[in-house]
Amino acid sequence: MEGDKILNPEDYEGRDIGNNTIAPRIFDAGMNQAIKVSSHDEPLTLVDGNDNVLGSKPKLACHVGNGLLHRAFSLHVINAQGRVLMQKRSQSKLLWPGYWSNSCCSHPHYGESMEDAVHRRAYQELGVRVDIRYLYKFQYQAAYKELGTEHEICSVFVGFTDDEPVVNPTEIADWDYLSAREVTELLGAQPEVFTPWFQMEWQELMSRHPGLFK
Numbered sequence: 094m095e096g097d098k099i100l101n102p103e104d105y106e107g108r109d110i111g112n113n114t115i116a117p118r119i120f121d122a123g124m125n126q127a128i129k130v131s132s133h134d135e136p137l138t139l140v141d142g143n144d145n146v147l148g149s150k151p152k153l154a155c156h157v158g159n160g161l162l163h164r165a166f167s168l169h170v171i172n173a174q175g176r177v178l179m180q181k182r183s184q185s186k187l188l189w190p191g192y193w194s195n196s197c198c199s200h201p202h203y204g205e206s207m208e209d210a211v212h213r214r215a216y217q218e219l220g221v222r223v224d225i226r227y228l229y230k231f232q233y234q235a236a237y238k239e240l241g242t243e244h245e246i247c248s249v250f251v252g253f254t255d256d257e258p259v260v261n262p263t264e265i266a267d268w269d270y271l272s273a274r275e276v277t278e279l280l281g282a283q284p285e286v287f288t289p290w291f292q293m294e295w296q297e298l299m300s301r302h303p304g305l306f307k
Contacts (some may be wrong), residue, residue, distance in 0.1 A: 129263045130217040133187075136203040138164040142232065144246050149203035156188065160234060160244030163200065167294055168211055170196035170223060170252045172270055175306045178219070178258060179276065181267035182288070188237040191266065194288040195295075196252070207248050215252060220259035223252030228302060235289040249294055251305055273299070273306035 133153035140146055140162055155161045170178040178196040182189055197218050201210035208225065215223050230248040237243075260268055271279075280287055280295060298305070 156241040160242030165200045165245040166248045168197040168250045176270040180265045192288045194291045218264045221254045221256035223254045225252045
C-alpha cells in the first residue's frame with residue numbers, strides 16, 4: 094500500500110485501484126451536483142445495552158465526547174465474483190476521514206427499520222440495489238483522536254448485487270472490489286489505514302462466514 098492507494102498494482106496481477114470514475118448516482122437537477130445525503134442533524138436512535146429504544150438525538154450529539162449508544166449498521170457488498178466492495182471515506186467525514194472501510198456504514202433514522210435504512214443508504218452512497226442478509230450485531234466504542242466517538246450497537250449485513258457502483262463523492266473518496274484474500278493481506282500489512290469497526294467485523298466474517306466470498 095502506498096500513498097492514498099489501497100493496493101500496489103504490481104502486487105496483484107497489475108490490477109488498478111484509485112482510478113475508478115467516481116460520479117454521483119443522485120443529482121440535484123438544478124445544480125448538477127451530488128446531493129449530500131447525511132447531516133449532523135439527522136435523528137438517530139438511542140438504545141440501551143440490550144438494543145431497547147430509549148429515544149432520539151441528532152447525529153452530532155451521538156458522536157461527541159464519549160458518544161451516546163445508538164443503532165447503526167455495516168453493509169458488506171459482494172458481487173457475482175465473490176469480491177467485496179471497499180470504500181475510502183470522504184475527507185469531509187468528522188470521524189476517520191480518509192480511512193478505508195467496508196462498503197457502507199450508516200444509521201437508521203429514528204423510526205426507520207434497519208432493513209429500509211440499509212437499502213436506502215446503499216443506493217444513496219453506492220448507487221446500487223442489493224439483496225441483503227443479516228448476519229449479527231455487536232456493541233463497540235471507539236474514539237477518533239479528540240474529535241468524537243463511535244458508540245454503537247451495529248447490525249452487520251452482507252448485500253449481493255450485479256449493479257455497477259456509481260458512488261456519491263460527498264461520502265466516498267475512492268473504492269474498489271477486492272477478494273477476501275486481498276483484504277486480509279492488506280489488513281494484516283497496514284491495519285492503521287482501516288476503520289476500527291471494519292477490523293472487528295472482518296475478523297468475524299473470516300472466522301464464521303468465509304463462504305460468502307467464494
